[in-house]
Amino acid sequence: MKLRSVYLENFRSYEKLNIEIKNFKYVILTGKNGIGKTNILEAISFLSPGKGFRNSRLDEVINNNSNSNQSSIFFIIEKENQKNEIGVGFTKENVDNKFQGRKIIHLNGKKLKRQSDLPNLVSLIWLTPEMDIFFRTNSLFRRKFVDRCIFNLKPEYLDNLKIYEKNLNERNKILKDISTKNLCYIEGKNVEKDLWLKKIEEKLVNEGIKILEERIKFSNDFNSISNNSKSFPKINISLVGDIENLLLTEKLDSVKGMYIQKLQSSRRIDSIKGSISCGPNKSDLKVVFLKKKLLAEKCSTGEQKIILISLIIQFCKLMNNKGNFPILLLDEIVAHLDSKIKATLFEELQTLKNQVWMSGSDKNLFSDIINQKEVVNLEIEDLLKQ
Ligand SMILES: Nc1ncnc2c1ncn2[C@@H]1O[C@H](COP(=O)(O)OP(=O)(O)OP(=O)(O)O)[C@@H](O)[C@H]1O
Numbered sequence: 417m418k419l420r421s422v423y424l425e426n427f428r429s430y431e432k433l434n435i436e437i438k439n440f441k442y443v444i445l446t447g448k449n450g451i452g453k454t455n456i457l458e459a460i461s462f463l464s465p466g467k468g469f470r471n472s473r474l475d476e477v478i479n480n481n482s483n484s485n486q487s488s489i490f491f492i493i494e495k496e497n498q499k500n501e502i503g504v505g506f507t508k509e510n511v512d513n514k515f516q517g518r519k520i521i522h523l524n525g526k527k528l529k530r531q532s533d534l535p536n537l538v539s540l541i542w543l544t545p546e547m548d549i550f551f552r553t554n555s556l557f558r559r560k561f562v563d564r565c566i567f568n569l570k571p572e573y574l575d576n577l578k579i580y581e582k583n584l585n586e587r588n589k590i591l592k593d594i595s596t597k598n599l600c601y602i603e604g605k606n607v608e609k610d611l612w613l614k615k616i617e618e619k620l621v622n623e624g625i626k627i628l629e630e631r632i633k634f635s636n637d638f639n640s641i642s643n644n645s646k647s648f649p650k651i652n653i654s655l656v657g658d659i660e661n662l663l664l665t666e667k668l669d670s671v672k673g674m675y676i677q678k679l680q681s682s683r684r685i686d687s688i689k690g691s692i693s694c695g696p697n698k699s700d701l702k703v704v705f706l707k708k709k710l711l712a713e714k715c716s717t718g719e720q721k722i723i724l725i726s727l728i729i730q731f732c733k734l735m736n737n738k739g740n741f742p743i744l745l746l747d748e749i750v751a752h753l754d755s756k757i758k759a760t761l762f763e764e765l766q767t768l769k770n771q772v773w774m775s776g777s778d779k780n781l782f783s784d785i786i787n788q789k790e791v792v793n794l795e796i797e798d799l800l801k802q
């Protein structure tokens with residue numbers, strides 16, 4: 417899968433920008449700080465469902481200097497000799513006196529109904545400086561990463577997540593409704609709502625187990641890809657949580673029973689906290705640096721960065737094995753690597769068939785590869801003069 421052209425209109429700092437990529441494997445974006453390198457990579461990241469790799473408000477991406485309420489991006493993507501044109505539009509709308517953004521996707525001129533169809537058309541893996549906190553921040557960040565990996569491999573997974581989220585919101589709402597009158601949930605105070613809660617919790621358990629089983633399968637598949645690189649650390653991942661532990665040791669029927677029980681018995685505390693005490697929203701990704709038998713979170717900052725790159729490369733290999741060949745977006749990653757690790761990263765990338773977009777302030781950072789014929793270096797300042 418390769419991007420052949422990217423056209424931006426009113427997107428972030430760009431009024432208009434057109435990039436044509438011939439048959440290049442590496443696209444290297446260079447230019448001074450603030451010139452707009454990350455903006456281009458972010459634009460590409462909108463080919464994934466959701467709000468791009470900056471997790472932006474959708475109306476924020478519209479160029480501030482224009483009077484327009486719209487912004488658009490057009491991509492030509494080549495996949496197995498087939499070319500598709502994908503348009504991503506952003507609009508700023510006034511809803512109940514509040515501005516909000518909307519993302520609209522077109523495939524070959526026709527509106528795409530569901531964003532969950534996007535991973536069938538294009539898959540992406542990104543690594544950005546914001547992800548440096550990966551092992552030091554809260555578990556939500558890591559869960560989102562894992563979920564994005566899974567829906568890239570299996571787009572229907574996005575529907576499981578949505579159904580789960582919808583039922584979770586419903587449960588929170590019922591618990592909140594009951595609590596406002598009684599301060600916190602008390603069983604039997606509202607028999608009708610208790611029955612409704614039971615139904616919702618059954619749905620949560622069914623959908624929750626599907627999600628957890630997918631995550632466990634993902635970690636097993638991930639670990640079975642051996643990382644042959646000499647300098648990149650070998651890693652092992654696992655998803656940990658109450659229900660995952662049960663799934664590993666108990667029969668499915670008993671897990672369902674115990675999971676339902678846990679939800680019922682946590683209604684009171686959940687009504688106070690306004691959240692859920694167990695299930696997919698509580699699991700965490702643990703990564704072990706095998707050589708040192710150490711959890712990634714206990715490793716040094718530099719080691720964590722390299723472990724993160726390993727995680728990305730290994731996931732890319734998993735995707736490649738499934739015949740998917742995602743596009744890699746590596747924003748500003750080479751600047752902080754020592755020369756040996758950087759050389760290993762380039763060696764690794766060379767063994768992969770994927771198209772790789774990289775950015776950096778100076779083209780000397782890429783001197784190991786920049787003169788190869790499959791590399792195109794786009795100096796943003798030059799592009800802006802066009
Ligand atoms: N909606 C917008 N309208 C106009 N300009 C914007 C908008 N959003 C961001 N910008 C501008 O885009 C610029 C940042 O671009 P970007 O993050 O792509 O730079 P960069 O080349 O990656 O820089 P660095 O090397 O520091 O990472 C900033 O000057 C910012 O003000």
Ligand SMILES: [Mg+2]
Binds near residue numbers: 453454455747748
């Ligand atoms: Mg940047």
